[in-house]
Amino acid sequence: MLVPSRLELAPAEGVLRIDWPDGRRQSLDHARLRQACRCAACRSGPAGAAVGQALDQAVRIVAVQDMGYGIQLIFNDGHDRGIYPWRYLETL
Numbered sequence: 001m002l003v004p005s006r007l008e009l010a011p012a013e014g015v016l017r018i019d020w021p022d023g024r025r026q027s028l029d030h031a032r033l034r035q036a037c038r039c040a041a042c043r044s045g046p047a048g049a050a051v052g053q054a055l056d057q058a059v060r061i062v063a064v065q066d067m068g069y070g071i072q073l074i075f076n077d078g079h080d081r082g083i084y085p086w087r088y089l090e091t092l
């Protein structure tokens, strides 16, 4: 399994940087990650958006929890149910 060699949360820029061992570097918007949440509540909403909630471009990740097979992202809108497996992050 491919596991990032480095993760960097850059709140000022609103991005999460991921370095993969094969040299690829990803830079993912916090808002995009919030939108890409695949937890049951988010998936049941319209077009994958959070139920009754428009995507807020100002949403930020406040904490990252290492789950081994991926990361759990905690957002400043109070959402903390999203688990992002490495395999899924790679596709974003």
Ligand SMILES: [Zn+2]
Binding pocket: 037, 038, 039, 040, 041, 042, 043, 079, 081, 082
């Ligand atoms: Zn969610």
